[in-house]
Every structure is written in structure tokens, then in C-alpha cells.
């Protein structure tokens with residue numbers, strides 16, 4: 001299978017961690033967001049949403065949306081499971097994952113930042129404050145609800161960790177001081193000690209540029 005990915009894409013980073021945890025081999029196809037390759041053929045045709053990641057299966061099926069790809073992976077390759085079997089625990093993990101993937105990430109996406117500049121004359125500082133604002137709201141909520149005994153919801157990493165670690169990477173990239181969220185950074189340290197997370201990190205990707 002092929003993973004269409006970009007080193008700094010936090011959505012692609014989620015999928016890379018899932019693939020590594022499940023030890024599923026893939027071929028990477030790099031889509032440079034800086035060069036705008038997400039919006040032009042061939043990638044823009046493969047995924048009309050013009051966002052990474054996408055996964056192309058060996059039979060040509062194309063899956064998009066990181067959480068949908070991870071859901072498919074969790075069904076096709078059940079070990080280790082990324083979601084609890086208990087319905088309540090599952091809803092809690094999904095809620096944390098959605099806090100990041102549905103509430104923080106979409107308003108902090110590259111195309112949103114571009115629009116803030118192009119349509120509303122936002123400066124770099126305006127963009128930074130925008131990013132920090134939405135991340136703070138989400139991180140405050142997660143710090144309050146995440147039990148974080150070691151990983152986000154237990155003693156093994158799961159979907160919430162897959163979303164959290166890339167989002168914390170992005171927060172650092174935007175110079176957000178993470179001191180107010182000690183539970184989140186403790187989970188981050190536990191995750192990054194695992195090769196599956198470390199090997200999925202942006203700087204470890206072959207397309208990482210300085």
C-alpha cells in the first residue's frame with residue numbers, strides 16, 4: 001500500500017504512527033505542501049479534497065481522512081487495537097481524538113492560515129496568536145478529561161495518543177509554551193520513547209527539509 005504523506009502534516013503523522021504500531025509496511029509517496037502539490041494533479045485528482053494523507057491500497061482503492069484510514073487499519077490489522085472494546089471507553093477515546101482532529105486541527109490548517117493572510121491581511125504574529133488560541137482551548141479540555149495514567153487512556157497507546165503527539169509537535173513548531181499541560185507532555189514523553197512514534201516523527205521522514 002502507498003501512503004501519500006508530507007513530513008510536517010500532523011494528519012499524516014497520525015497514520016504513520018498507526019502503521020508503525022501495527023507493523024504494516026507501506027511505500028511513501030511524498031506530497032509537498034510547500035510546493036502546493038496537494039492541489040495539483042496527480043495528487044489533487046487522487047484526493048479531490050486536496051489534503052494529505054491518502055492511502056492507496058494494492059487494489060487501487062483510495063482512502064482519505066486520517067481517522068477513516070486509521071479506522072480501516074484497526075479493522076484490517078486488529079493488533080494492537082487502537083480503540084477500547086468497551087463502548088463507554090471507546091466514546092471517551094474518540095472524544096479526545098475529535099477534540100484534536102475536529103476542533104483544533106481544521107481551524108489551524110495551512111489553507112486557513114493562507115486565507116487569514118490573503119483575505120484578512122493577518123500578519124505572522126496574528127497567525128501565531130490564532131494558532132495558540134485554538135490549541136489552548138483544546139489542550140485545556142484534554143488536560144481536564146484525560147486520565148493519562150501513562151498513555152492518554154491507559155497503559156498502551158491508542159487513537160487519542162495518535163492525535164495528541166502530532167498536535168503537540170505542531171504546538172512546539174508554533175512556539176506555544178506547553179508548561180500549562182503537564183499531563184499532556186507526560187503522555188508525549190511516554191509515546192516518544194516508543195520506536196513506533198519516534199520513527200513516525202516529522203524530522204525522521206525522508207522528505208524532511210530543514
Ligand SMILES: N[C@@H](CCC(=O)N[C@@H](CS)C(=O)NCC(=O)O)C(=O)O
Nearest residue numbers: 009010011051052053065066110111
Ligand atoms: N481531516 C483531514 C485533515 C487533512 C489535512 O488538513 N491535512 C493538511 C496537512 S495536516 C493538509 O493537507 N493541508 C493542505 C492545505 O491546507 O492546503 C484528515 O484528518 O486527514
